[in-house]
Amino acid sequence: MHFLITGGAGFLGTALANHLAAQGHQVRVLDDLSAGEPSALDARVLFTRGDVRDIPKLWSLLQGTDCVYHLAARVSVPESILYPVEYNAVNVGGTVSLMTAVRDAGVQRVILTSSGAAYGRQEQQPVREDASMRPDSPYAASKLASEYYLHSIGELWRIETVVLRIFNAYGPRQPLPPSHAPVIPRFLKQVVNGGSIVLFGGGKQTRDFVYIGDVVNALAAAATAARVNRAIINIGSGQEVSITQLVDTLERVTGYAAHRLINPEESGGVPRLVADIRLARELLGWQPHVSLTEGLQRMLQEDERFKK
Ligand SMILES: NC(=O)c1ccc[n+]([C@@H]2O[C@H](COP(=O)([O-])OP(=O)(O)OC[C@H]3O[C@@H](n4cnc5c(N)ncnc54)[C@H](O)[C@@H]3O)[C@@H](O)[C@H]2O)c1
Known part of the structure; x- marks a missing residue:
């Protein structure tokens, strides 16, 4: 075609x-x-x-x-x-x-x-x-x-x-700061570099990655x-993942401990969002095959910007 x-x-x-x-x-x-x-x-x-x-x-x-x-x-x-x-x-x-x-x-x-x-x-x-x-x-x-x-x-x-x-x-090649950077590449970079992660609303917000x-x-x-x-x-x-659970998974995948700063204020954005x-x-005839853990592992392997 x-x-x-x-x-x-x-x-x-x-x-x-x-x-x-x-x-x-x-x-x-x-x-x-x-x-x-x-x-x-x-x-x-x-x-x-x-x-x-x-x-x-x-x-x-x-x-x-x-x-x-x-x-x-x-x-x-x-x-x-x-x-x-x-x-x-x-x-x-x-x-x-x-x-x-x-x-x-x-x-x-x-x-x-x-x-x-x-x-x-x-x-x-x-x-x-x-x-x-x-x-x-x-x-x-x-x-x-x-x-x-x-x-x-x-x-x-x-x-x-x-x-x-x-x-x-x-996934690999997603934008990083200073350009508009979604939460996963931003947090992944911070965890690998030993930077701090701010968890707004205590990290309870959920998303579908x-x-x-x-x-x-x-x-x-x-x-x-x-x-x-x-x-x-x-x-x-179809999986609902809180921001706290995301950081837990990032820690497991990278082997680094994240420095978490809890900010009880809401960050803006909706509290929950998951797809039916x-x-x-x-x-x-489609369904997702890559789990969050596997997807993050692929980002680490395939994207040089996340190598320490
Ligand atoms: N990435 C996500 O999680 C996500 C989620 C929902 C929807 N989308 C949608 O998917 C699409 C692609 O998103 P992305 O994450 O790849 O973003 P992206 O910014 O990487 O890609 C958008 C592209 O559009 C180009 N562009 C912007 N204005 C243009 C214009 N006037 N003429 C020609 N090109 C122009 C940009 O240069 C860029 O390459 C967007 O429509 C976005 O709304 C993305």
């Missing part, structure tokens, strides 16, 4: 592009490199630098494309609170531009990487796809708005569309699955 991946030089996009290229598919990547780094892309992947809102550029890249993965986005919740206009422009504007270009290009299917963050605070856990949505940041709102635009324009122009709501993905290889398998399955048109599908591990992944099993 012929694929275009927007945002394909980022953390998830690089892993997806390399996986698809290794399977013999034709893969193009469009990325403005505001956060991405194309050097880790497989030599078979065709890279173009550009903005996902550049419709003429999209037209030229979409010629002969069967399926588009739309990953290009600004991805930091705290940054989105500071720059909501920018987040709306890139995340929502990018999705609308892409769907406008796709309309005239003969693409069969567009797959959007949305986020578990779009759920916001939910009493019922694990959270199901039909929960009433409570996005609590401009980032979360921009992902939910993107879902609506994707499906509504897809419906109008008869383009198949699929939304994967990805929870907390982690899903290994990048499992996410890539779900994305790949979504390209050919038969009954996914207009679907919204959670992609997580039954729909992914049913529609994609």
Whole structure:
């Protein structure tokens, strides 16, 4: 198949592009490199630098494309609170531009990487796809708005569309400070270097950490699955892990003791978030295979930045 991946030089996009290229598919990547780094892309992947809102550029890249993965986005919740206009422009504007270009290009299917963050605070856990949505940041709102635009324009122009709501993905090559760094690479680096880890809210917050290889398998399955048109599908591990349990696991995997600083104040963000992944099993025939312990071991082995 012929694929275009927007945002394909980022953390998830690089892993997806390399996986698809290794399977013999034709893969193009469009990325403005505001956060991405194309050097880790497989030599078979065709890279173009550009903005996902550049419709003429999209037209030229979409010629002969069967399926588009739309990953290009600004991805930091705290940054989105500071720059909501920018987040709306890139995340929502990018999705609308892409769907406008796709309309005239003969693409069969567009797959959007949305986020578990779009759920916001939910009493019922694990959270199901039909929960009433409570996005609590401009980032979360921009992902939910993107879902609506994707499906509504897809419906109008008869383009198949699929939304994967990805929870907390982690794995080798994830960003580290000073850029926006999610909790796992940040804590892993601190544990290996003997730095302090601050546990807000006493470390009781829970999340669903899903290994990048499992996410890539779900994305790949979504390209050919038969009954996914207009679907919204959670992609997580289905395991609820507290931040304290995460640090315990980091200690076991690295062999280092973490220096924990307890801050009873809440850090912001929802207290609990874990995915109900039954729909992914049913529609994609997918399930996660990599445990948190195994995933962290792979990060240590494969990513030089975590070697002491
Ligand atoms: N990593 C996760 O845990 C996670 C969870 C849920 C959803 N997602 C979604 O998956 C996608 C990829 O996330 P990631 O973690 O790989 O982030 P990332 O920042 O590594 O990748 C995003 C890529 O988009 C590019 N980009 C940004 N603005 C662009 C623009 N205007 N035009 C073209 N390219 C642009 C960046 O340069 C970057 O390479 C995002 O849509 C994100 O919302 C990620």
